[in-house]
Amino acid sequence: MNELIRKLTYYAFIPTLLWSICGSAQDVPAHAQGLSEELISVELSPSKKQVGVFSKKTGINKPTKLAVLLPGHPSVVRPVVENGVMVNSRLTGNFLIRARRFLVDENVASLIVDCESESGNECASSYQASRQRQEDVDKLIAEIKNRYPTIIEVWLVGTSMGTISSAFMPTYNPAAYAGAIHTAAITDPYARGSYRELGGFDYKKVATPQFFVHHKNDPCQLTSYQSAKSIAEKYAVPLITVTGGGGFQGAACQAFTEHGFRGKEKEVMQAITAIIKSGKALQLDID
Numbered sequence: 001m002n003e004l005i006r007k008l009t010y011y012a013f014i015p016t017l018l019w020s021i022c023g024s025a026q027d028v029p030a031h032a033q034g035l036s037e038e039l040i041s042v043e044l045s046p047s048k049k050q051v052g053v054f055s056k057k058t059g060i061n062k063p064t065k066l067a068v069l070l071p072g073h074p075s076v077v078r079p080v081v082e083n084g085v086m087v088n089s090r091l092t093g094n095f096l097i098r099a100r101r102f103l104v105d106e107n108v109a110s111l112i113v114d115c116e117s118e119s120g121n122e123c124a125s126s127y128q129a130s131r132q133r134q135e136d137v138d139k140l141i142a143e144i145k146n147r148y149p150t151i152i153e154v155w156l157v158g159t160s161m162g163t164i165s166s167a168f169m170p171t172y173n174p175a176a177y178a179g180a181i182h183t184a185a186i187t188d189p190y191a192r193g194s195y196r197e198l199g200g201f202d203y204k205k206v207a208t209p210q211f212f213v214h215h216k217n218d219p220c221q222l223t224s225y226q227s228a229k230s231i232a233e234k235y236a237v238p239l240i241t242v243t244g245g246g247g248f249q250g251a252a253c254q255a256f257t258e259h260g261f262r263g264k265e266k267e268v269m270q271a272i273t274a275i276i277k278s279g280k281a282l283q284l285d286i287d
Contacts, residue, residue, distance in 0.1 A: 031098045032085040034058055039081040040147075042139045044116060050136045053079045053086050053112040054144055055104055062150040063109035065178075065276050068141065069096040070113055072160030072184070072255070075123035077114040086112070095183065095260040095268075096159050102269035108276055109151070111144055113137055113165075128164040129197040134172040137165070141176075153178040155276045160184045160223060160259065164197055170208035179209040179279065181272055184218060184259050187227035194222045203235040210235070211275055213268060215242040215261055220253035238281035240271055 036058045041051045056063050071077060071094040079089040089112075091097055100110050115123030116136055127133050145151050154177050158166030163185040170177050189199040203210050214228040225241075232239035245263030250256045261268045267286050274282050 070158040070162035099265035125195040174206040215258040
Protein backbone atom coordinates (compact mmCIF):
# COMPACT_ATOMS: atom_id res chain seq x y z
CA MET A 1 0.00 0.00 0.00
CA ASN A 2 2.80 2.44 0.86
CA GLU A 3 4.46 1.68 -2.48
CA LEU A 4 1.18 2.37 -4.30
CA ILE A 5 0.76 5.70 -2.52
CA ARG A 6 4.35 6.63 -3.35
CA LYS A 7 3.81 5.94 -7.04
CA LEU A 8 0.50 7.77 -7.16
CA THR A 9 2.07 10.78 -5.48
CA TYR A 10 5.01 10.72 -7.91
CA TYR A 11 2.85 10.55 -11.04
CA ALA A 12 0.47 13.18 -9.72
CA PHE A 13 3.43 15.50 -9.21
CA ILE A 14 4.69 15.26 -12.80
CA PRO A 15 1.83 17.23 -14.46
CA THR A 16 2.14 19.90 -11.79
CA LEU A 17 5.87 20.21 -12.44
CA LEU A 18 5.38 20.37 -16.21
CA TRP A 19 2.63 22.96 -15.85
CA SER A 20 4.89 25.02 -13.62
CA ILE A 21 7.78 24.92 -16.10
CA CYS A 22 5.71 25.50 -19.24
CA GLY A 23 3.40 27.98 -17.59
CA SER A 24 6.32 30.06 -16.37
CA ALA A 25 7.87 30.16 -19.83
CA GLN A 26 4.59 31.19 -21.40
CA ASP A 27 4.07 33.90 -18.80
CA VAL A 28 7.34 35.69 -19.65
CA PRO A 29 6.49 38.75 -21.79
CA ALA A 30 8.04 38.81 -25.25
CA HIS A 31 10.16 41.84 -24.36
CA ALA A 32 11.80 39.90 -21.52
CA GLN A 33 12.45 36.58 -23.27
CA GLY A 34 15.88 35.19 -22.41
CA LEU A 35 16.49 37.75 -19.67
CA SER A 36 17.08 37.49 -15.96
CA GLU A 37 15.99 40.75 -14.32
CA GLU A 38 15.89 42.42 -10.94
CA LEU A 39 14.52 45.66 -9.57
CA ILE A 40 17.30 47.83 -8.14
CA SER A 41 16.53 50.70 -5.80
CA VAL A 42 18.73 53.25 -4.04
CA GLU A 43 17.68 55.88 -1.52
CA LEU A 44 18.19 59.49 -2.57
CA SER A 45 16.58 60.94 0.56
CA PRO A 46 14.30 59.62 3.32
CA SER A 47 11.32 60.15 1.01
CA LYS A 48 12.83 59.68 -2.47
CA LYS A 49 14.23 56.70 -4.39
CA GLN A 50 15.94 56.04 -7.68
CA VAL A 51 14.79 52.79 -9.28
CA GLY A 52 15.93 50.80 -12.28
CA VAL A 53 15.60 47.37 -13.85
CA PHE A 54 18.84 45.45 -14.33
CA SER A 55 18.75 42.90 -17.15
CA LYS A 56 21.31 40.25 -18.01
CA LYS A 57 21.20 37.22 -20.23
CA THR A 58 19.83 34.22 -18.37
CA GLY A 59 22.69 32.13 -17.03
CA ILE A 60 25.28 34.90 -17.42
CA ASN A 61 26.63 36.28 -14.15
CA LYS A 62 29.72 38.22 -15.20
CA PRO A 63 28.78 40.95 -17.68
CA THR A 64 31.58 43.39 -18.48
CA LYS A 65 29.62 46.29 -19.98
CA LEU A 66 26.48 48.08 -18.83
CA ALA A 67 24.08 49.86 -21.18
CA VAL A 68 22.14 52.48 -19.22
CA LEU A 69 18.79 52.87 -21.00
CA LEU A 70 17.15 56.30 -20.79
CA PRO A 71 13.65 56.02 -22.30
CA GLY A 72 11.59 58.67 -24.03
CA HIS A 73 8.60 60.74 -23.01
CA PRO A 74 7.46 60.91 -20.29
CA SER A 75 10.58 59.03 -19.10
CA VAL A 76 8.64 57.72 -16.10
CA VAL A 77 8.79 53.91 -16.10
CA ARG A 78 7.49 52.67 -12.72
CA PRO A 79 8.46 49.07 -13.48
CA VAL A 80 6.97 45.93 -11.95
CA VAL A 81 9.33 42.95 -11.65
CA GLU A 82 8.00 39.51 -10.72
CA ASN A 83 9.70 36.12 -10.76
CA GLY A 84 12.86 37.51 -12.28
CA VAL A 85 11.39 39.49 -15.19
CA MET A 86 9.80 42.89 -15.72
CA VAL A 87 6.14 42.11 -16.32
CA ASN A 88 4.77 45.63 -16.62
CA SER A 89 5.63 49.32 -16.69
CA ARG A 90 4.22 52.62 -17.89
CA LEU A 91 6.60 52.58 -20.85
CA THR A 92 6.77 48.96 -21.96
CA GLY A 93 6.12 50.04 -25.57
CA ASN A 94 9.13 52.39 -25.61
CA PHE A 95 11.77 51.33 -28.14
CA LEU A 96 14.58 50.80 -25.63
CA ILE A 97 12.38 48.86 -23.25
CA ARG A 98 10.54 46.60 -25.68
CA ALA A 99 13.74 45.80 -27.61
CA ARG A 100 16.24 45.39 -24.76
CA ARG A 101 16.38 41.62 -25.24
CA PHE A 102 18.18 42.20 -28.55
CA LEU A 103 20.80 44.37 -26.83
CA VAL A 104 21.73 42.11 -23.93
CA ASP A 105 24.24 39.34 -24.57
CA GLU A 106 27.05 37.41 -22.84
CA ASN A 107 29.03 40.61 -22.24
CA VAL A 108 26.46 43.41 -22.22
CA ALA A 109 23.84 43.91 -19.50
CA SER A 110 21.30 46.74 -19.42
CA LEU A 111 19.76 49.04 -16.84
CA ILE A 112 16.38 50.66 -17.52
CA VAL A 113 16.39 53.95 -15.62
CA ASP A 114 13.20 55.28 -14.09
CA CYS A 115 12.74 58.89 -13.06
CA GLU A 116 13.21 59.64 -9.37
CA SER A 117 10.22 58.54 -7.32
CA GLU A 118 8.82 62.03 -6.60
CA SER A 119 8.78 63.11 -10.25
CA GLY A 120 5.05 62.75 -10.81
CA ASN A 121 3.82 61.77 -14.27
CA GLU A 122 6.67 63.33 -16.28
CA CYS A 123 10.42 63.42 -15.84
CA ALA A 124 10.96 67.13 -16.45
CA SER A 125 13.38 68.07 -19.22
CA SER A 126 15.08 70.57 -16.89
CA TYR A 127 15.77 67.77 -14.41
CA GLN A 128 17.01 65.44 -17.15
CA ALA A 129 19.55 68.11 -18.15
CA SER A 130 20.71 68.70 -14.58
CA ARG A 131 23.67 67.57 -12.53
CA GLN A 132 21.17 66.19 -10.03
CA ARG A 133 19.86 63.75 -12.63
CA GLN A 134 23.40 62.59 -13.35
CA GLU A 135 24.14 62.12 -9.66
CA ASP A 136 20.89 60.24 -9.04
CA VAL A 137 21.49 57.83 -11.91
CA ASP A 138 25.15 57.37 -10.95
CA LYS A 139 24.08 56.18 -7.50
CA LEU A 140 22.04 53.48 -9.21
CA ILE A 141 24.96 52.58 -11.48
CA ALA A 142 27.26 52.36 -8.44
CA GLU A 143 24.88 49.88 -6.82
CA ILE A 144 24.90 47.73 -9.97
CA LYS A 145 28.70 47.78 -10.14
CA ASN A 146 28.88 46.85 -6.48
CA ARG A 147 26.73 43.79 -7.15
CA TYR A 148 28.46 42.96 -10.45
CA PRO A 149 32.11 44.00 -10.07
CA THR A 150 32.98 42.49 -13.47
CA ILE A 151 31.36 45.54 -15.13
CA ILE A 152 34.17 47.79 -16.32
CA GLU A 153 32.39 50.04 -18.83
CA VAL A 154 29.18 52.06 -18.66
CA TRP A 155 27.45 53.29 -21.82
CA LEU A 156 24.52 55.71 -21.96
CA VAL A 157 21.77 54.92 -24.46
CA GLY A 158 18.96 57.46 -24.73
CA THR A 159 15.97 57.67 -27.01
CA SER A 160 13.87 60.73 -27.89
CA MET A 161 13.31 62.77 -24.70
CA GLY A 162 15.79 60.46 -22.95
CA THR A 163 18.58 61.86 -25.14
CA ILE A 164 18.48 64.98 -22.98
CA SER A 165 19.93 62.79 -20.23
CA SER A 166 22.34 60.89 -22.49
CA ALA A 167 23.67 64.20 -23.83
CA PHE A 168 24.03 66.09 -20.55
CA MET A 169 25.20 63.36 -18.16
CA PRO A 170 28.71 63.09 -19.65
CA THR A 171 29.19 66.86 -19.24
CA TYR A 172 29.05 66.46 -15.46
CA ASN A 173 31.20 63.34 -15.09
CA PRO A 174 32.84 62.45 -18.41
CA ALA A 175 35.17 59.85 -16.91
CA ALA A 176 32.20 57.77 -15.74
CA TYR A 177 31.03 56.78 -19.22
CA ALA A 178 32.71 54.93 -22.07
CA GLY A 179 30.31 56.52 -24.56
CA ALA A 180 26.84 57.92 -25.25
CA ILE A 181 24.47 56.69 -27.95
CA HIS A 182 21.56 58.95 -28.87
CA THR A 183 18.70 57.26 -30.74
CA ALA A 184 15.91 59.34 -32.32
CA ALA A 185 17.62 62.28 -30.63
CA ILE A 186 15.99 65.63 -29.94
CA THR A 187 17.47 67.50 -32.90
CA ASP A 188 14.92 70.32 -33.21
CA PRO A 189 14.86 71.94 -29.76
CA TYR A 190 13.02 75.04 -30.98
CA ALA A 191 10.18 73.18 -32.68
CA ARG A 192 6.77 73.58 -31.12
CA GLY A 193 6.51 71.40 -28.01
CA SER A 194 10.23 70.57 -28.00
CA TYR A 195 12.87 70.84 -25.30
CA ARG A 196 15.01 73.98 -25.24
CA GLU A 197 17.71 72.39 -23.09
CA LEU A 198 19.40 70.96 -26.19
CA GLY A 199 19.41 74.25 -28.08
CA GLY A 200 22.97 74.82 -29.29
CA PHE A 201 24.25 71.81 -27.36
CA ASP A 202 27.93 71.09 -28.07
CA TYR A 203 28.39 67.35 -28.55
CA LYS A 204 32.15 67.81 -28.47
CA LYS A 205 32.09 69.60 -25.13
CA VAL A 206 33.58 66.49 -23.53
CA ALA A 207 35.80 63.73 -24.89
CA THR A 208 33.20 61.03 -24.27
CA PRO A 209 32.55 59.29 -27.62
CA GLN A 210 29.12 60.15 -29.04
CA PHE A 211 26.97 58.33 -31.61
CA PHE A 212 23.63 59.04 -33.30
CA VAL A 213 21.16 56.41 -34.49
CA HIS A 214 18.28 57.88 -36.48
CA HIS A 215 15.57 56.67 -38.85
CA LYS A 216 15.72 58.43 -42.19
CA ASN A 217 11.93 58.80 -42.22
CA ASP A 218 11.45 59.80 -38.57
CA PRO A 219 8.13 61.70 -38.70
CA CYS A 220 8.46 63.47 -35.35
CA GLN A 221 8.88 67.24 -35.62
CA LEU A 222 11.24 67.22 -32.63
CA THR A 223 13.62 64.68 -34.13
CA SER A 224 13.95 65.27 -37.87
CA TYR A 225 16.56 63.27 -39.75
CA GLN A 226 17.87 66.28 -41.67
CA SER A 227 18.60 68.06 -38.40
CA ALA A 228 20.28 64.94 -37.03
CA LYS A 229 22.45 64.79 -40.14
CA SER A 230 23.41 68.46 -39.82
CA ILE A 231 24.32 68.09 -36.14
CA ALA A 232 26.33 64.93 -36.82
CA GLU A 233 28.28 66.69 -39.55
CA LYS A 234 28.85 69.82 -37.47
CA TYR A 235 30.29 67.92 -34.51
CA ALA A 236 31.84 65.02 -36.46
CA VAL A 237 29.65 62.49 -34.63
CA PRO A 238 29.02 59.13 -36.38
CA LEU A 239 25.43 58.85 -37.61
CA ILE A 240 23.86 55.44 -38.18
CA THR A 241 20.99 55.83 -40.63
CA VAL A 242 18.07 53.42 -40.40
CA THR A 243 15.62 52.77 -43.22
CA GLY A 244 12.70 50.39 -43.55
CA GLY A 245 10.59 48.76 -40.89
CA GLY A 246 6.84 48.30 -40.86
CA GLY A 247 3.63 48.01 -38.88
CA PHE A 248 3.72 51.71 -38.14
CA GLN A 249 0.89 53.12 -36.05
CA GLY A 250 0.14 56.01 -33.75
CA ALA A 251 1.08 59.68 -33.74
CA ALA A 252 4.35 60.86 -35.29
CA CYS A 253 6.37 61.05 -32.07
CA GLN A 254 5.07 57.84 -30.55
CA ALA A 255 6.99 54.60 -30.16
CA PHE A 256 5.43 52.50 -32.93
CA THR A 257 6.37 54.70 -35.88
CA GLU A 258 9.75 55.09 -37.56
CA HIS A 259 10.55 57.31 -34.57
CA GLY A 260 10.66 54.14 -32.47
CA PHE A 261 12.28 51.97 -35.18
CA ARG A 262 9.19 49.77 -35.50
CA GLY A 263 10.05 46.63 -37.42
CA LYS A 264 13.82 47.27 -37.15
CA GLU A 265 14.24 46.80 -33.41
CA LYS A 266 16.55 43.79 -33.60
CA GLU A 267 18.86 45.28 -36.23
CA VAL A 268 19.12 48.62 -34.44
CA MET A 269 19.81 47.06 -31.07
CA GLN A 270 22.42 44.73 -32.51
CA ALA A 271 24.16 47.75 -34.04
CA ILE A 272 24.12 49.45 -30.63
CA THR A 273 25.58 46.33 -29.01
CA ALA A 274 28.34 46.35 -31.62
CA ILE A 275 29.17 49.98 -30.76
CA ILE A 276 29.29 49.16 -27.04
CA LYS A 277 31.57 46.17 -27.58
CA SER A 278 33.92 47.81 -30.10
CA GLY A 279 33.72 51.51 -29.27
CA LYS A 280 33.12 52.19 -32.96
CA ALA A 281 30.24 52.51 -35.41
CA LEU A 282 30.93 49.40 -37.46
CA GLN A 283 28.02 50.09 -39.81
CA LEU A 284 26.53 53.43 -40.80
CA ASP A 285 23.45 52.11 -42.62
CA ILE A 286 20.75 49.74 -41.41
CA ASP A 287 18.27 48.79 -44.11
